[in-house]
Amino acid sequence: MNRRLAGALLLCGLSVTAVTTPQAYLKLGVLTPNGVVGIRWTRLIQYFVTNRDVNGVTAPQLQATMARVFGTWGSVPGVALTHGFTGFTVSEPFVADGINVVGFRARPDLERTLAAATFEIDNRTGQIIESDIFFNTAFLWSISAAGQSPRYDLESVGLHEVGHLLGLGHSGLGETEVRPEGGRRVLAKRAVMFPIAYPAGNIEDRTLEADDRAGIGDIYASGAVSAGLGSIGGRVTLNGTGFFGAHVTALNTRTGELVGGFTLNNNGDFAIGHLAPGVYVVRAEPLDDADVTSYFDEKTTVNINFKPAYYSSLVAVPRGGSGPRIEIKVVSK
Amino acid sequence: MKALVGVLLLSAGFVAPAAAQTPRWEFGVGALLTDREAAGTTSATLLSPGGDTLTLFRTTNRVTSGLGVESQLSWRLRERLRAEVAFGWVRADLESRISSDFEGVPNVSLTQGVQQFRGELAVAYRLLQRGRLSAFVRGAAGGFREITTDKVLVGNGTSASLGGVAHVRVRQAPSGLFGRMALRLEARVVVRKGGIKFGDDGARVSPTLVAGVVIGR
Numbered sequence: 312m313n314r315r316l317a318g319a320l321l322l323c324g325l326s327v328t329a330v331t332t333p334q335a336y337l338k339l340g341v342l343t344p345n346g347v348v349g350i351r352w353t354r355l356i357q358y359f360v361t362n363r364d365v366n367g368v369t370a371p372q373l374q375a376t377m378a379r380v381f382g383t384w385g386s387v388p389g390v391a392l393t394h395g396f397t398g399f400t401v402s403e404p405f406v407a408d409g410i411n412v413v414g415f416r417a418r419p420d421l422e423r424t425l426a427a428a429t430f431e432i433d434n435r436t437g438q439i440i441e442s443d444i445f446f447n448t449a450f451l452w453s454i455s456a457a458g459q460s461p462r463y464d465l466e467s468v469g470l471h472e473v474g475h476l477l478g479l480g481h482s483g484l485g486e487t488e489v490r491p492e493g494g495r496r497v498l499a500k501r502a503v504m505f506p507i508a509y510p511a512g513n514i515e516d517r518t519l520e521a522d523d524r525a526g527i528g529d530i531y532a533s534g535a536v537s538a539g540l541g542s543i544g545g546r547v548t549l550n551g552t553g554f555f556g557a558h559v560t561a562l563n564t565r566t567g568e569l570v571g572g573f574t575l576n577n578n579g580d581f582a583i584g585h586l587a588p589g590v591y592v593v594r595a596e597p598l599d600d601a602d603v604t605s606y607f608d609e610k611t612t613v614n615i616n617f618k619p620a621y622y623s624s625l626v627a628v629p630r631g632g633s634g635p636r637i638e639i640k641v642v643s644k
Numbered sequence: 645m646k647a648l649v650g651v652l653l654l655s656a657g658f659v660a661p662a663a664a665q666t667p668r669w670e671f672g673v674g675a676l677l678t679d680r681e682a683a684g685t686t687s688a689t690l691l692s693p694g695g696d697t698l699t700l701f702r703t704t705n706r707v708t709s710g711l712g713v714e715s716q717l718s719w720r721l722r723e724r725l726r727a728e729v730a731f732g733w734v735r736a737d738l739e740s741r742i743s744s745d746f747e748g749v750p751n752v753s754l755t756q757g758v759q760q761f762r763g764e765l766a767v768a769y770r771l772l773q774r775g776r777l778s779a780f781v782r783g784a785a786g787g788f789r790e791i792t793t794d795k796v797l798v799g800n801g802t803s804a805s806l807g808g809v810a811h812v813r814v815r816q817a818p819s820g821l822f823g824r825m826a827l828r829l830e831a832r833v834v835v836r837k838g839g840i841k842f843g844d845d846g847a848r849v850s851p852t853l854v855a856g857v858v859i860g861r
Contacts, residue, residue: 486690486698486746499690499698509693562688564705564740565841569688588797589841590756592688592703592740596747619747625738625756627796627840634796 337480337504337573337606338530339430341437347575348437350430350478351530355393356381361414362399368415368452368465370399376454377413380469383517384477387524389536392477404443405429411476412443413469419449423494425508426468428475442476444469451511460512467509467516474504479526481506481605483558483598484569501569506605521568528585541586541628545637546579547595549617553579556603556613559639562592564625573606588630593622595639617641666726666770666778667860669719672828674856676714676732681707681836681850683738683843701749703740705843707850710736710760714854724770730784732762738792738842757793758840762786768809780809782832790839801838807831811858823861830854 340347360374368376374396385392397410404412405427418424424447431441446452446468453462485500487507497507502522509515519527528537547557553574559581560571572583596619598606603613620641627634683705689697712734718726737755745751764786772779784805791798808831815825836848 484690497693499692499696501690513693515691515693515695560688562686562701562703564686564703564843565845567686567688569700587841590738590740590797590843592701592742592754594701594749619745619749621742621749621752621754623754625740625754627756627792627794629796635794 337482338526339475339478339480341432341434343435343437349530350432350437350439352392352439352477355395356411356476357395357397358411358413359397359400359402361403361412362401363415365415365448366451367462368454372454373413373415373446373465374399376465376469377473379466380473383470383519384473384527387519387527387532389532389534390527391533392531404445406443407431407441409441411441414445415448415452416445417448418445421447422449425450425463426472428472430476439476439478444472444476446472453512458512458514460510463508463511464514464517467503467514470503470516470519471508474523474527477527478530479504479523482522482526482571483606484520484522484571521563521566522570525570525583525585532585537585538631539588540584541588541630542582542584542633543586543591543593543626543628543637544580544582544633545622545639547574547581547639547641548579549614549641549643553577554614555579555611556598556607556615557581557595557617557639557641558598559583560594560596561586561626561628562594563587564590564592586628588628591626591628593626593637593639595620595622595641616644618644666720666724667824669717670726670824670858670860672716672718672856672858674714674828674854676710676712676734677853677855678710678712678734678736678834679850679852680709681848683707683848684846686740686843699744699746701745702743704743705738705740707758707842707848708737708739708755710734712760714762714856716766716858718766718768718860721767726768726770726780728766728768728782728784730762730764730766730786732760734760734762735793736760738840740843759791759793760788760839761791762788762803764803764805766805776813776826778811778813778826780811782807782809782830784832788836788839792840797840799838799840801836803834803836805832805834805852807833807852822859824859826858826860828854828856828858 338349381394404414426446428444451462453459482502482504484502485505486498487495557574572581574581597615622639687702688700714732716730718728739755743751764784766784768780768782810829811826813826817823
């Protein structure tokens with residue numbers, strides 16, 4: 312089996328301060344001889360928990376929290392996840408030892424990273440072989456049901472990291488502002504997978520949003536639920552030419568749910584899946600922060616020099632399919 | 645349009661003379677004009693750490709006024725009471741007016757064409773007959789199917805309506821297929837529920853006009 316530890320590309324963390332972009336879920340992918348394929352688990356996800364207590368959280372409490380977190384992702388309609396806690400271990404996360412480990416580590420050097428996930432992947436198939444999650448003890452943690460400032464909520468951050476473990480990248484569904492001391496502060500967001508956490512004490516991220524559910528459903532959903540949902544596909548063009556990295560957002564006019572995607576090739580093609588049938592408003596916008604590495608490989612060229620724009624008509628999404636491809640025409644800033 | 649409904653309903657207050665029976669059967673066809681229907685507002689929002697919302701943009705939704713055709717077949721049940729089955733087709737637009745864009749995109753209206761196929765059963769009671777004029781009050785219930793013009797989405801719903809009908813006789817012959825011909829003008833208020841999932845899911849109310857001709861015997 313051709314394995315590699317995909318560190319730079321597939322180390323995904325949750326930051327207290329980071330970049331900002333608009334809305335969209337994003338699946339993690341790996342380049343294979345047959346092109347880019349999404350990464351996913353194809354077998355039982357068995358995980359260990361590092362047997363070490365930290366300030367405010369014991370190892371059994373961490374294990375119980377992770378069980379809730381896996382249960383939350385597995386409760387998305389149509390999503391079939393098989394997972395199980397294997398036991399406590401002395402192993403540390405972020406060690407390529409062939410087992411999935413969740414635990415705390417002291418990483419004061421990562422002063423803006425609350426937690427992170429890494430993967431080992433079969434780069435021929437995209438199958439995830441191993442994934443670890445660590446929570447940074449440079450921050451204080453809480454398992455309090457109502458949250459406990461100034462501690463970060465372990466369940467909220469854990470839900471984000473397990474989203475990565477399952478194959479999701481960062482969502483852009485959020486807005487931030489620059490902090491005087493550096494980095495950014497979240498103003499508002501609508502996805503657990505947004506790369507910046509709510510402030511300490513907040514527990515809003517214990518609940519998955521439409522963007523999160525669509526993302527995980529796009530990877531794992533099967534059966535009748537998936538067949539009853541639809542998608543929007545098309546391209547974003549600037550002066551008639553497609554480009555990489557535009558955010559495309561779909562608003563369900565009945566429910567107000569936001570789900571999005573990105574243009575992921577130089578033809579400007581995008582696809583937003585796992586949408587409830589209905590009538591949508593579709594909007595394209597740039598990643599309006601120069602740091603795009605929270606979303607894409609640092610070597611990727613992303614066009615951010617265009618104005619946001621709406622698709623010229625409402626878009627109908629059918630049950631179990633997609634409507635005609637659309638073209639969203641944008642203009643330069 | 646609302647004023648017309650008022651006139652027709654007020655006409656119900658006249659006492660009808662013991663006039664001749666209404667025709668045994670009638671067939672009519674006419675143009676159908678529907679007024680716009682509000683479909684609520686939808687906001688694309690984010691949640692702030694304090695639980696407030698930040699609006700990315702807002703949509704004000706409605707079904708635009710539509711134009712179509714309708715045909716009716718009615719028959720006499722009692723001296724003044726008629727039953728009617730009606731079928732109609734209307735072309736309108738689903739419309740979302742975008743406003744309050746967080747990044748300053750100018751307001752814009754987005755549309756999606758929709759066809760509505762309507763069918764209903766109705767009863768009409770004649771309230772007035774004076775000279776060439778007959779006036780009825782009409783109530784109906786039925787269903788409809790909406791299909792977007794790109795044929796991607798289909799939705800079914802139910803409807804009910806109440807209104808007034810005026811017939812102005814233009815021809816009265818003792819026999820023949822077109823023995824009796826009249827102009828038909830109708831105003832009704834239609835309440836619809838269901839259809840394509842667009843905007844809020846409450847009932848939609850719109851005044852509707854039908855104008856055409858009827859023949860009967």
